[in-house]
Amino acid sequence: xxxxxxxxxxxxxxxxxxxxxxxxxxxNPSLILxxxxxxxxVTKEICDxxxxxxxxxxxxxxxxxxxxxxxVLYDIADNVCLKVPLTPDGLRTCKxxxxxxxxxxxxxxxxxxxxxxxxxxxxxxxxxxxxxHDDIGHDGMALIADIRTIYDNYDFKTEILVASTRxxxxxxxxxxxxxxxxxxxxxxxxxxxxxxxxxxxxxAFVKDWEKTGQTIA
Ligand code: E4P
Numbered sequence: 001x002x003x004x005x006x007x008x009x010x011x012x013x014x015x016x017x018x019x020x021x022x023x024x025x026x027x028n029p030s031l032i033l034x035x036x037x038x039x040x041x042v043t044k045e046i047c048d049x050x051x052x053x054x055x056x057x058x059x060x061x062x063x064x065x066x067x068x069x070x071x072v073l074y075d076i077a078d079n080v081c082l083k084v085p086l087t088p089d090g091l092r093t094c095k096x097x098x099x100x101x102x103x104x105x106x107x108x109x110x111x112x113x114x115x116x117x118x119x120x121x122x123x124x125x126x127x128x129x130x131x132x133h134d135d136i137g138h139d140g141m142a143l144i145a146d147i148r149t150i151y152d153n154y155d156f157k158t159e160i161l162v163a164s165t166r167x168x169x170x171x172x173x174x175x176x177x178x179x180x181x182x183x184x185x186x187x188x189x190x191x192x193x194x195x196x197x198x199x200x201x202x203x204a205f206v207k208d209w210e211k212t213g214q215t216i217a
Contacts, residue, residue: 001175002052004161004183008035008042010049012186017049024052026127026163026183028083028107029059040076047077053124055105057083058093066093074102081105081124086114091121098122105161112146119156125181130174131164140164141173148177168192 002023005013008031016022025046032039043056056073058066066089070082074097081103084090094104098121105125106118110133118126128147130140147160159180165171168191174182 001179002181003189004052004055004181005189006031006163006165006183006185008032008037008046009186010042010045013046013049016186016189021189022050022052024054024081024181024183025050026055026083026105026161028055028057040072043073043076043080047079050079052079053081053103053105054079055081055083055107055125057107058085058090061085061087061089063089063092066090067096070097083107083127086118091117094118094121094123098124107163110143112143112150115147115158115160116150119151119154119158123158125159125161127161127163127183129164130162130170131166133164134166141170141177144174144179145177148179168194 003021004024004026005016005022006026007013008027013025035042043054047054058069060066060069066084073082074080082097083105084093085108086106094106097104103124105127106123107127109115109126109128115126115128128143133140133143144162151158161181161183162174162179163183165182165184165188167188171182171184171192
């Protein structure tokens with residue numbers, strides 16, 4: 001399963017690139033706001049830092065303006081993946097660019113039938129939001145399993161990009177279901193390292209090593 005990083009903060013992305021954990025990045029208008037950066041400038045910096053797809057989201061909600069915004073966003077770098085909302089105008093924009101062989105990520109997906117529409121529009125990625133589903137008492141991971149079944153039934157090539165991940169179980173369950181990608185906030189990536197037995201085991205090894213009086217390098 002690929003790891004995309006769900007942030008527009010360069011300082012959060014760079015250390016994860018150095019760990020080899022970044023297969024791509026996703027941004028959205030809220031993350032751009034949080035970064036305090038200009039969308040074009042920060043997207044360019046992220047694209048330079050990361051080899052994989054970098055999702056940049058349109059701000060418009062109508063087809064004509066989305067297409068104009070897309071031209072600007074695609075022009076930033078070859079690895080820009082256009083992000084559009086799951087609306088009729090968004091899917092029309094998706095089809096327009098997918099037909100030209102360009103990457104499109106369809107976002108704000110909350111049902112398996114919406115995911116079916118995005119696949120038929122030629123989306124490279126569908127972004128179902130698991131955390132926001134959980135927030136209203138639904139089972140976000142059940143949605144991922146349903147989309148996996150549907151896409152496998154018809155051999156759709158659209159990749160399932162699990163979004164709105166909030167904790168390590170979302171990542172583990174995504175991998176068990178066979179999602180193609182999870183987009184993960186940096187703090188959740190760091191949570192994945194954590195296990196109390198790793199911490200206590202390392203502390204014991206360090207203590208015992210000191211007692212040997214040896215050095216390796
Ligand atoms: C990513 O593509 C989504 O926009 C993001 O994961 C949404 O996460 P949130 O529900 O925590 O805002």
